[in-house]
Amino acid sequence: MKVRKSFEYKCITLRIVDVEEQYMNGPNMLLMTRVLAPNNGQVPVKVTRNQSLKSIQADTITLLDILAEQGADVVNELTKHIDS
Numbered sequence: 001m002k003v004r005k006s007f008e009y010k011c012i013t014l015r016i017v018d019v020e021e022q023y024m025n026g027p028n029m030l031l032m033t034r035v036l037a038p039n040n041g042q043v044p045v046k047v048t049r050n051q052s053l054k055s056i057q058a059d060t061i062t063l064l065d066i067l068a069e070q071g072a073d074v075v076n077e078l079t080k081h082i083d084s
Helices: 053-069 074-079
Strands: 002-009 012-022 029-036
Touching (some): 012 053, 012 074, 029 053
Antiparallel strands (some): 012 029
């Protein structure tokens, strides 16, 4: 996992990372770009191949603001412990 950029959202640090993931349960690995929360959970943001880091950051903040407006406790969800 390679961290490409870190940014703040309401006093929590989110990371844009490149992660190698298995392609369709086959032997091939693909390099995917993901946005990770402090609890290593993925933020559900659609990332396209040629999207800039600035654009990914703006899309993530917009999504989290929309979820907060709809009543979600965004900060708690991004920082709570995930059982793995």
